[in-house]
Amino acid sequence: MLEIHGLSRHFNGRPVLAGINLSLSPGEYVAIVGESGVGKSTLLNLIAGLDRPDGGTLVLDGCDYAxxxxxxxxxxxxxxxxxxxxxxxxxxxxxxxxxxxxxxxLQGVDGDAADAPAQQLLDAVGLGDRAGSWPRELSGGEMQRVAIARALVHRPRLVLADEPTGNLDPANGARVLDLLATRIREAGAIGILVTHSLEAAATADRVLRLDATGLHG
Known part of the structure; x- marks a missing residue:
């Protein structure tokens, strides 16, 4: 469902990513680890279409969207x-x-049809009682959990998570990692988790390492 071939990105003439290849099937959840500055977040931004590659292809459900x-x-x-x-x-x-x-x-769903799944996800991340609160009233860890619920509510085909447990205590970190993995697998979606935590990475189906020479299984 997701095919990446020869993906590259340069900044100021310096290669950050070169020759990245990755193939993922429905229901597959992978973690990408690597040293700081190696390009993990850049890779996620490219896959999300938030940044433009200098070369290569990005194919999701048969559509090359690069x-x-x-x-x-x-x-x-x-x-x-x-x-x-x-x-x-x-x-x-x-x-x-x-x-x-x-x-x-944004998909044209409103009223109870939007509120009910939103509340369900908030309950799942332990924030059901904060549904009417404003972001300014939340801690950093609570806002992280809101962001995770928002990423899952519309049942996306591709879920990308950039250090989703970085602001969470161990108990809530384990809770949201379990939610991510379960939702991805049950929906037959694809999940890509970028993390420095080997414990977080271990919740994925497989762990890939990104370094200066590329992405390795």
Whole structure:
């Protein structure tokens, strides 16, 4: 379902990623580990269509989206991707439940049809009682859990998570890792987790290492 071939990215003439190849099937969940600065977040941004590769192909469900225009990329992200950002990107003017429901709103789903799955995900990450709260009232760890619920609520085909447990205590970290893995496998989606934590990586089906020479299984 996801095929990556020869993916490369340069910054100021310096190669950050070169010749990245990866093939993932429905229901497969992989972790990518590597040293800081090796390009893990850059790779996720390329896969999400948030950055443009300098070479290579990105094929999701038979569509090579590396060269799509911004409107088409926006539609692809809206319909098929869920992204857990390291910096949360929780919107301050929306309540917790509204933040989680946002991907459904963007698909034209509203009312109870959006609120019910949003509440279900908030319950799953232990924030059911904070649905009406504002982001400013949350801790960093709580906002991380909101971001994870938001990434899963619309049942995306591809889930990308950039250090999703970096702001969580061990108990909540284990809880959201279990939720990520379960939702990805049950939905037959694809999951890519980027992490420094070997414990977090161990929850995936397989662990890949990114270094200066490429991505290795």
């Amino acid at each position: 060269g799509l225009d911004e409107d088409a990329l926006t539609r692809l992200r809206r319909d098929k991707l869920g992204f857990v950002f390291q910096a949360f990107h929780v919107l301050p003017h929306l309540t917790v439940r509204q933040n989680v429901a946002l991907p459904l709103w």
